[in-house]
Amino acid sequence: MSVTAAIIVRNEEHFLPDCIRSLGDFVDEIVVVDTGSTDGTIDIARAAGASVTSFEWNGDFAAARNAALEKVATPWTLYIDADERVSLPGGGRIEQALDLTEHAGGYVRFRPRPGYSRYREPRLFRSDPSIRFKGQIHETIVPDLVAYARAHHLTLPMTPVCIDHFGFEGDQSHKVLRNIPLLEAEVGAHPDRAYCWNHLAEMLELDGRIDEAISACHRGLASTSEDGSIKDRMDRRQIAQTLARLLLETGEEADQVIERLLQEGHDDFATLYLAGRLALLRGDADSALRIGRQLTAIDTDALEIGMIAYDLRLFGEFAWALLGGAYHQAGRRSEAGEAYQQAWLRAPGNMAYLAKAAALGAAVGRPSDASQANPA
Structure with a gap:
């Protein structure tokens, strides 16, 4: 059993060295797909021994991720971003966290930003062509990974692997300008994606467009189902929480939203x-x-x-x-x-x-x- 870390990058010379150092001996290979860097990112990746290929950016994160997966030659894949760091308490190698014969993949303990608690993220999975990312932004392998696990009677356990994300620190204006059009396109094509509705509202808020952020929350709640998976319901709840917070901060009526969350047992x-x-x-x-x-x-x-x-x-x-x-x-x-x-x-x-x-x-x-x- 061996593992390849798959990374997509663009102008990540500030973050990439620490990411690669964190991978250390945890993985056997590193595949880097560059989407148009103009800084030293490619040189850093090659100097670290990573396999580097170029991908013409087309505004689709899933397409870039899948281009990286096409380059993976090991039985297992860990996907990680340049602004993230991996660790394994107690040391050892990542493959020791999973049993190849029983598992289709595994959840890591993911910290989305400093000062937050960890949650489950499916970052480690078998390198199988049936497992591919979907979604123009906030791309996900979950549908394919779950389907693969069910078809092969395998499980998706929690692992001790930890990943910490640092990309939300500092000026986020460039991400706001990039993400709002992508998120609007994604919810237009897939209005059932609650996570994207919530992120759209947060991006609009960061851009100072509070009324539009509140509108995005209302539209997201109207477009998503209360009967989806546990993750879908959690994401939908976050839309309602974002809406309640925005209403409180703008002095508008938030009682009904908060009371509904409490009544539903949330x-x-x-x-x-x-x-x-x-x-x-x-x-x-x-x-x-x-x-x-x-x-x-x-x-x-x-x-x-x-x-x-x-x-x-x-x-x-x-x-x-x-x-x-x-x-x-x-x-x-x-x-x-x-x-x-x-x-x-x-x-x-x-x-x-x-x-x-x-x-x-x-x-x-x-x-x-x-x-x-x-x-x-």
């Missing part, structure tokens, strides 16, 4: 936090306090690896700020000041927390105190 932590914000807005300090305490009590190291990732600020900065507002609303000034101080300790760049803590009489600590801060 009482995950992101929904719970939104419910806390709504409670505070409605003057229900007791409910906001209950939710804030629940969130700050979560052991983030013990979060289950599920189908979605959580922004860890939900359990730290945001939850403590929620508590600060709730205590203040309840007339408990001292506790409000302490809560805002805890929020500031976790986000020392947010001077509003510090100002509120000081105004409420808290003995302001130091940002370095966050590691010793009481999480309860």
Whole structure:
């Protein structure tokens, strides 16, 4: 058994060296498909011993990914991007995480950006011509991989392999300009793709087009089904959460969206936090306090690896700020000041927390105190 890492790139000289270094001895080969780099990306890949081919970019990520798969000659493939890093706790080789005779592929423990929890991502799979990517953007192998597993009576287990993504750090304006047209085309052709609707709304928000972002959420909810796979339902829920957040931030009515999420049993932590914000807005300090305490009590190291990732600020900065507002609303000034101080300790760049803590009489600590801060 051997594994090839398949990477598509374009002007990734900043990220690619660390990606290749992270692969180390985990894989046997590296295939790099370049879609039009004008920097040192190709030279870096070749110097690292990767097999490099060119692919004329046509606005279709699946096509580029599949071009990379065509170059894979090993029994297994790991697909990874240049702005990601792979690791295997305890060392060893990636193929040791899977049994060739029993599995069609496996899920890795994926962190979508620093400060988020991990979730399941199907990145490791058999190199079979029936398994190919689909989707112009947010391309996926899941339909083909699941079909292959069922046809061959194989499983798709969770593996100890970890991948961390760093591409959301820094200026995202170039991705916004690129992604909005691609996402609009994708949801036009495949309106049932909830993940793409949610990402479209987020990109429109980043571009300052808030009304259009809210509209995209409404259209996404109307175009997707409540009866899809677990992943589909999770993605659809994220559309509703994005809509609720945008409505709260623009001062519009969010009650029905949040109440529907809660009624459907979608009482995950992101929904719970939104419910806390709504409670505070409605003057229900007791409910906001209950939710804030629940969130700050979560052991983030013990979060289950599920189908979605959580922004860890939900359990730290945001939850403590929620508590600060709730205590203040309840007339408990001292506790409000302490809560805002805890929020500031976790986000020392947010001077509003510090100002509120000081105004409420808290003995302001130091940002370095966050590691010793009481999480309860």
